[in-house]
Amino acid sequence: MTDLDCPEGYVTLGKQLPTILVAAIALIDVDGRVLIAQRPEGKSMAGLWEFPGGKIEEGELPEEALIREAKEELNIDITASCLSPFAFASHSYEKFHLLMPLYLCRKWDGLVQGMEGQATKWVKISELNTYPMPPADDPLVAMLRDFF
Ligand SMILES: Nc1nc2c([nH]c(=O)n2[C@H]2C[C@H](O)[C@@H](COP(=O)(O)OP(=O)(O)OP(=O)(O)O)O2)c(=O)[nH]1
Numbered sequence: 001m002t003d004l005d006c007p008e009g010y011v012t013l014g015k016q017l018p019t020i021l022v023a024a025i026a027l028i029d030v031d032g033r034v035l036i037a038q039r040p041e042g043k044s045m046a047g048l049w050e051f052p053g054g055k056i057e058e059g060e061l062p063e064e065a066l067i068r069e070a071k072e073e074l075n076i077d078i079t080a081s082c083l084s085p086f087a088f089a090s091h092s093y094e095k096f097h098l099l100m101p102l103y104l105c106r107k108w109d110g111l112v113q114g115m116e117g118q119a120t121k122w123v124k125i126s127e128l129n130t131y132p133m134p135p136a137d138d139p140l141v142a143m144l145r146d147f148f
């Protein structure tokens with residue numbers, strides 16, 4: 001898939017673009033740092049840093065998608081009760097519109113490991129803007145900076 005292609009599993013909300021639903025998580029550690037992961041080679045937007053997460057699959061709630069993605073991508077266990085809705089991104093890329101709720105999570109079981117070969121990094125929220133992230137994430141980073 002190139003950066004501009006639309007992923008599978010979209011819904012048609014607007015008239016112009018297919019919409020993809022993605023759930024993302026900002027894990028916050030005891031020192032107030034947030035976890036970001038680098039999109040691996042071969043995926044769209046490879047090399048950019050992101051909040052872990054992924055597409056919400058048919059029949060899933062966003063929280064269920066995050067519990068699954070946290071295990072698949074980071075090998076950690078989280079529960080729905082530890083996920084706080086925080087903000088969302090609504091951003092039109094060239095070929096699709098992204099609707100992405102971002103949840104905060106301060107409690108999980110296990111040690112974070114990049115399970116898909118992706119680099120992971122704990123960064124101070126004040127330094128998040130020094131990592132290149134997808135354009136949809138800009139307002140989320142600003143919200144995190146304002147909030148913390
Ligand atoms: N997880 C995540 N995705 C983001 C962020 N910002 C952003 O534009 N995206 C986009 C990139 C992708 O087009 C889409 C997420 O798709 P993905 O490739 O991570 O989906 P997935 O984890 O389900 O991966 P796969 O099963 O398709 O390999 O959302 C972000 O901060 N986190």
Ligand SMILES: [Mg+2]
Pocket residue numbers: 052053054055073
């Ligand atoms: Mg993903």
